[in-house]
Amino acid sequence: MSQIGRAVYLTWDYTWSTLRTLWDVASHTFAKRDTVEYPDEMPYLAPRHRGRIVLTRDPEGNERCVACNLCAVACPTDCISLQKTEDETGRWYPEYFRINFSRCVYCGLCEEACPTYAIQLTPDFEMAEYNRQNMVYEKEHLLISGPGKYPDYSFYQVSGKAVSGRAKGEGLNEAKPVNVKSLLP
């Protein structure tokens, strides 16, 4: 192709490309929107969406968390810390429970690790703060009043440990305590 022919081709090509782009952009003015008007319009989030972490209570209304530390060790960003203490009847619970949400990646490993269904992720994600320090949540911020996704489970029913209101042998699937002094077969 001659030099002139090439110049004419390129001019046409660029012009066409520009015009087509303009058309495409303009046509979006009338297309259906993919985004929603957040926050005026709230999106649907599935119940299993992984957002803000909560601590739940068992059906009896007691804290489910037994301060076993499994969530903390499972956490890939090490953003959970807690300290075990116990009440006068031997029931374990966390003295403090802290999640640094500025480090949390909402992976849900803590929920998977939790043997008592205490820690659960909720669909709430609106946690932005102007001050990063405010993203550190303590137990009083995390603890909710209900059982969350698992309404029936109560760890101390099946643990075999004696705590208030439940002596040895009174849990689910437990035999009465062995009578050490009996000689009967």
Place this chain on the structure above:
Amino acid sequence: MATIEVDGTSYEVDGDRNLLDACLGLGLDLPYFCWHPTLGSVGSCRQCAVRVYANAEDTRGRLVMSCMTPVTDGQRLSIRDPESQAFRDKSIEVTMANHPHDCPVCEEGGECHLQDMTIMSRHTERRYRGLKKTYTNQYLGPCISHEMNRCIACYRCVRFYNDYAGGKDLAVLASKENVYFGRHEDGCLESGFSGNLVEVCPTGVFTDKTLSRSYNRKWDLQSAPSICSSCSLGCNISPGERQGRIKRIVNRYHHDINGYFICDRGRFGYDYTNADQRIQHCSIRQSADVTEEAPDYRDAINAIAVELAGAATGGNLIAIGSDRLSVEANFALQTLVDEDNFYSGMDPVQHQLLQSVLGIYRRPGIHAPTLREIESADAVLILGEDLVNSAPRMALSVRQATRNLSFELARKSQIPLWQDTSVRNLAQDRRSPLMILSVAGTDLDAIASLRLSAAADDIARLGFAVARCLSDRAPAVPNLSPDLESTAAGIADCLLRAKNPVIISGTSCNTPSVVESAAQVAMALSLAKSNGQIRPSWLSYVLPAANSLGLAMLQEGNDDNHLERAMQRVLANPGQCTALILQNDLYARAEPSRVDAFFGNLKSCIVLDQQPNRTTDRANILVPTQTDFETEGTLVNNEGRAQRYFEVFATDNPSLRDNWKTIANMAKAWVNPGTGQGLPESLLALARCENFDDLIALLKNRGGLFGHWDRAAPNAAFRIAGLKIPRMPHRYSGRTSLRANIRVAEAKQPEDRDSPLGFTMEGAPINIPGALTPGFWSPGWNSGESLNKFQDEINGHLKGGDPGLRLLQSPAATDMSAATSSDWFSVPAATPTAANGRLLAVSLPRLFDGEVLSALSPALAQRAELPQLEIHPETAAAVGLVEGHIATIRLESCQLKLPLRFNPRVASGLVAVPADVKTAGILPPVLLPAAVTIE
């Protein structure tokens, strides 16, 4: 040696072991519960099944319990074959059928042998749907929690507690599948070794109650190699820290010293470091009633430097060291004030006792045995020492030594030594001879072949008589009763017949003749046993404190610089002297009125201490010191082994610096204002010390015993794969959250310039030198049982080398026959019988409240017996005393009132005074033995 073939690979193993032991020693993974390296095999858990083939052609083989099967040469076995794996899976399924679902609320979780073995045996799904068995728990005292539901009936607890440690109050109760491991009724476990149940129990039946108060999992505890400072034995420990508090202590295996077990004083006596009462800030007292609290650390050091410089120019500066603190801290202090002005802080008798112990240890024909060697002794003679209370871990070793006869019998009957029950059944009550001469009986008396109570000097005389029986060249003992003559002959005969006799004595009696008599026996024994070749006799001394020998080494040959000299110097120059006292409560070191006079005549008193006491009350300038968990240093134990301990965690209190560093800072502040002209070079060198290795280099320059000081542990430049050794386990959690409530931006990790350990989880924790191993963990082995991955063979040396450096090697074999009469010690006179209401008061060491810092632990304080005066009923009758009454003892200005208890084991003519911390504050044990009036 034997060759065995495991899953197609050939290995060389020790032919005297069982298969389980051999396989674990090779680093192979094989599950087990009831077997324990020191408790032997009983074959009760059925978990260690392997397939053994009869010969090379055999393809079927048979399942055997590897812990009950001896190694034979050419044996072929398989750990991985499907059938034995299936057997182990089924076996643990049954074991787990009744195990509760409480791992989340179990203190053992995360370091549980049962968890590890369940995973290793591949049991993942529970099929049993029946009811779970439950048990009620017992209260076992302030140290141990009990949760019987978790028991898998491996019998390790009773085998350790009763068979190994001689406990009486833990038993297996009931029968068949109802067996119950506990006491006959609720109550504190009595044995001083009960804490080991925490580690011996493969699951969470016995757990550490002091840890549980503020519990953290093993993976969250930061640890460093540490040395117990609660007695002179220097057991290796691994303290665990989180958020600035020591949470628990576990045993750190040392082949030659503590092995697998430590005593309760060492395990539960850590709480002083967490105590609220601890001195946290510097304070300066301007005048009697104006105290400036919490001045800046720098200001306090500068104020001290001014005092020091002023006093030093007039030659009025003295310093008092501490036998509980590291060699480095004492050395820094000694360098700061010059050797002549440094005093040991011990009373003259104890000071000279330690110097003579140091001298005796260096004599030819004497070898200071390790605890492991004591365990192998086949005759033990104890002179004047109540080991259970003064050096508990050694008592446990002596207890094992008495079993050597049973091992001898087992060898003759060709019973393998690891067949624990068979060996015990064979021996019944026959034991190797243990001869105890004590002032008031000991807890080992029950297994002793000879026990005799006498006053210290009489014990010494009997010792000298034994020496005389062993060698004619030893001086004779005049006026000895025929009874004692024959006793001495019996002891001598026993020692002569034994292959490895050991003689144990110590400073508890506070009597030079006792220490000397033990040396005399050892020397005479060496002579008697030598036939051309000298065989050093084993002689071990129990010393007053963790670093007694280290301090004695710093003052080697100096019989004079003890506390009494310091006091004389101050009283001779009233109002002139400035004293610098390093963590040493003088009121427990000398007669209180005399200490008052000492402080009254000081110009200025500078005290470095961690806990408030009567000495810190007298300080003009008070600087807080760190506990052994917060700083690094080296302690020299009773056998002369220098062992380094490291900072477990970094405190964020700016007033709390390393003890040696505070002293070096004083030197710095002293030197800085001027040009340092006219000051001794050693002081300038101390001022130049920037890190711990600089100080070690200075100490090394002293030469002599300190010539290889840097070899006690690798220095701060040591790296593995370019990285420091991590103090944190690699799963340490909460790093971005622990302090987020204070400040959400994470702070930099503290740096450690003084050691090769880092406050981090980064690093390659493999091939760590023994002296730097913070704790034991291996993939798949989260419990303490992971130790077998760190040993060269089961119950053997650490692969990284045994920590510490023996400073005292017995001199090359010199001819003992050259021993002259001046080498022998002279015999003391017999103790006169008590007259006109006066009795000889002696001091009795106490396990739980006898050591000043560990006694501050609430758990131990609760376990300590009430202090009582003990007296023989006949002696009491002779002076008209009634049991239960409050008796008053008067000695000089001290007046002690305690209830009286009759104890027929106390020697007649004596009254035994407990050496618990409270009593020691009223009547310091160093004043005893002494004749006292009692009413």
